[in-house]
Amino acid sequence: MLLNIDKSSSTPAYKRIVEEIKNLINQGTLETGKPLPSSRSLAQKLGVNRSTVYQAYAELQAQGYLQSRPGSYNIVQKRRKEAAYNPKSRSLISWEKASSSEAKRLYETFLCYSPERPKSSKLSDQFISLAALDPDPRLYPLEDFRKCLNTVLLNSGTESLQYGTYKGYRPLCEHIAQRLRLHGISVSDEEILITNGAQQGIDLVARVLGGPNKKAVVESPTYANVIPLLDFNGFKILGVPMKQNGMDLGALEKILDRENVSFVYTIPNFQNPTGITTSHYHREKLLNICLEHRVPIVEDGFEEDMKYFGKVDLPIKSIDDNNIVIYLGTFSKALFPGLRIGWITADKELIQRIAAIKRFADLTSSNLAQIVMHYFCQQGFYDRHLKRLHRVFRRRMQVALKALEKYLPSTVSWTRPVGGYTLWVKMPRKLNEVDLHEQLLAHGVTVSPGGYYFPNQHSSEYFRLSIARLNEQEIEEGIKRLGKALHKLFKPSGPERRA
C-alpha cells in the first residue's frame, strides 16, 4: 500500500490518512476483503504515532470503509453508497392544503414573529436588546451545575439516561411540592406533573380542556406566545383589559355571566408584558368570581421566584381550597431555560388526565435533566443562585427605573414592577411596529413591540422593556439610546407627526 501523507499540511495527520485510504478504496486500488496493515506497522511506515493510525482506522470504520468483526478490524468492505446531496424539486404534496386550518393560522403567525431568537453573540457593544426575556447567562452557576451533573452521572448515570416516569421524577416533584409550601401552596407530589418548560404546561392544559368552540379568557395584554397556542388548540380568545391592580374584574364577570369559558389564564406576578403584580384583594376576588362560575384558573407563576423587592402576595393557588386553580411553574426564568423543566400543579385527577396526554405526546421529560435539577436544588445551589439573582436584579431594576426618569420624554410613562424583568412603556400615541423598530435600530437598541401581546391587535401605543439579559451599564446605555430615539419620534412638533 502506497500512502502519500503530506506532513506539511495543517490538517490533522489522522484525517490525511483517512482521506488517502478512502481515495485508494474508491479508486479500487484497495479491494474489498483485503486487509489493511496493522496500526503498528502502518504507523512505523508513515513515521507517525500508532494512536494516529488507530484513530484513522476508527474513523474509516465509522464511515463504513472498514469491517469491524471482532479479531479482524481492518478489512476493506464494500461500502454502502453515500447519497450525494441534491436539492429536490418541491414536494408533490401541497403542505398548505394538507395542514389543518389551525396549523395554517399558527404558521402564518409564526412567519410574522421574528424567525429565531437573537443569539447572545449578537448582543454586542453596538446593539443592546431590551427585548429578550431569559435570565442573563453571565449569572449562570455553571460550575455548581457541572459538579452536580458529574455526581449524578457517577451515582445514578444508568437511571438518569433511561426513560423516566410519565408524571416526572418523584424526588423532584416532592422537592417542588416542598418549595411550593414556602409560597403557601399546599400540595403533594401527586398533584405535580413535570413538563418541558411552562410552555408545554400551557399546551397540555389547552389540549385537555380544549376543543372546537371552546373559549378562554386571557389578560389583555398577555404573554405573547399564549395567544397563538390557544388559538391553535381551538380556543376563541377573550381578552380582559389589564388595570393597575390586575385584570378588570368587572369586565371578567360580564364575560363569565355571558359565555361558557373553559378557563381564565392569568399571570399575577410581574405580569408579562406589563410587569404589573395583581394585588391580594384582586387575587381573592378573581378566585371568588371564578369559583362562582365554576371556571378553572390557569395561574402562570413563571417568575414566582423573582420577588426581589420585598413582600409579594402569595399565589392564587395558595388560597384555592376548592382545587380550581391550575398552577404553572418553571426553572427557565431564574435558572436555565435550556434544560426545559417546568411543572403543572393542579387537582390530582386533572394531573392524571394531563399525564395521559404527556405520556402519548412525548412519553416523558428528560430524566437526566430532572435528576440533575433535583440534586442541584437539594444541594442548596438553587437557593444560593436565587439570592444572588435577587441582589443583582434589585440593583438592575433600580438602575432601569432611574434611567427611565432621566432619559425618557415626559410624554412617555411606564409601570414600576416589584420584581421580575419586564416594564411596560406607554407612548403618547399608537405607532406601527415597523416605524418603532426602525427608529430604535438606528439608535442601536431594540424592545418588544406591544402589538404582539394583545389578542387581535397589531399596533399599539405600548412596548415591553426587559432587563433580563443586561447588566447595569448596559441597562443605562440601552435606556439612554431608547430615550434619544423616543425624543426623536415624539418631538413636540415636526413633520413626522401623525394622527
Added chain:
Amino acid sequence: MLLNIDKSSSTPAYKRIVEEIKNLINQGTLETGKPLPSSRSLAQKLGVNRSTVYQAYAELQAQGYLQSRPGSYNIVQKRRKEAAYNPKSRSLISWEKASSSEAKRLYETFLCYSPERPKSSKLSDQFISLAALDPDPRLYPLEDFRKCLNTVLLNSGTESLQYGTYKGYRPLCEHIAQRLRLHGISVSDEEILITNGAQQGIDLVARVLGGPNKKAVVESPTYANVIPLLDFNGFKILGVPMKQNGMDLGALEKILDRENVSFVYTIPNFQNPTGITTSHYHREKLLNICLEHRVPIVEDGFEEDMKYFGKVDLPIKSIDDNNIVIYLGTFSKALFPGLRIGWITADKELIQRIAAIKRFADLTSSNLAQIVMHYFCQQGFYDRHLKRLHRVFRRRMQVALKALEKYLPSTVSWTRPVGGYTLWVKMPRKLNEVDLHEQLLAHGVTVSPGGYYFPNQHSSEYFRLSIARLNEQEIEEGIKRLGKALHKLFKPSGPERRA
C-alpha cells in the same frame, strides 16, 4: 444562645444545628432581627468544624429563617409561614366534563395501559421481562458520555443552558443529515427538525396534518403508542394487515382509492411489534401507490441503526424523489432514551410548518442534550457504541431464536427479525390478555400482549417478545419459562381448552 446538640445522634451535625435553631426561632427564643453568632465562634462553642456551622446557616437561609443581605448573613428574619400539607376535598370542577372528548378517550386508554414502565430494579432474578423495548442500560457508554458532558459544559456551558433555536441545534442537524446520507437519504440540515424523541415527532406530524374527520392508515398491528395518539389528534384510524414482506399493498390501494387519507404510517425495519422488515420491492411499490394517490408516508425509522444481521434495505425516504416521505428518527432505541432526542426529516416547507407548532408548544428541545449528543457523535462514540450493540445483539437474537426452537410448543410460531429487538409470536388460538398474563407471571416472565398493537382489537392470538434489556442468559431463561407457561396453556387436550 443555648444550643443542645446531641453528638451521639446519627443525624449529621449540621442538620441537628438547623433543627435546634429552627426550634429556638419558632419558640420565639431567638427574635427577629437578632444576629446569630459568627460561624467561627459557634463552631468553637459546639466543638464542631466551622464548615458544619456554615452549612447549617446556609440551610437556614434556604429555609427562610435567616436574612441574607451582603455583609450580614446571620440575622434572624420573620419567616414566611410554610403551608402545612392538608389534602383538599375533590375539586369543585368536574374534570371529566371539562375535558375534550378526545382527551376523555385518551385518558380511558391511559388507564388501561400499564400505569408506569417497570423500573430496572424490578427485573430481578425472580422475574424476567420480555416486554420492555428500550436498550439494555448495562450497555450504556456512560463514561464516554460523562466526558463529553464535561467538555461541552466547560467549552460552551453558557450556550448549552440557554434556549436553543426552534428547529434544533444546527450542528446536530447537520450531523444527522450526514448520517442519513449513509442510509441513502439525501437531505440538508434545513430539512431536519429536532424533537423530544420520535414520539413527539409523530405528535407534531399528527398536529400539522390532523383535524376532525381526517383519516390515517397504519399497519395492523402497529406501534401501540401511535394508535391512541392519532385518535387523540382527531384521526380515524384505518388498519392495513401486515404480511410477511410488509403491509398488504392490495388492501392499502383499496383504502386509498376509496378514502381521503392524510398519511400512511409505516415502520419498514424490524417493525414494532412484529419484527418484520419490509422488502425493497414492497418499499418501492408502497411509495408508488402513495405517490399516485398524493398521500404522504410517515416512515418511522426508530431502529434504523439496529441493522445487525447484514444488509437491510435503504429507507423509503432514500428513494423519495418527490418529497412525500416524512421520516422519523431517534437516539432513544440505540443509545439513551432519557435524553429525549429524535428528529423529523421532511420537505423543507413542511419542516417549517412543524417548527411553528413546536415553537409554540414547547419553544425548543433541550439545548444541552442536543449539544452533548452532537459532540458525542462527532467524537465517534456513537458509532463505536453502535458497533458494540450490533455484536452483542447479533448474539442475543441468535440465542433467542435457538431458545424459541428449543422451548416453545410446536403449535406456536414466530417471526425471524433481521435486526432490532422484537419478535412476534403466534399462539394456536386467541387468548385473553389477563389469562396470558397470569399464566406467564406464575412462571416468572412477562411479554407484551398482542391486543395493544391492533387498532380496535383487544384480544389476539399474538404477543410481542422483546430482548432489548436482557443478556444471553436472561433471554435463554426467560424463553424457557415462557415455553413452560405456553406448554401448560396449550396442552393438546385438557379442561382449560377454550374455543
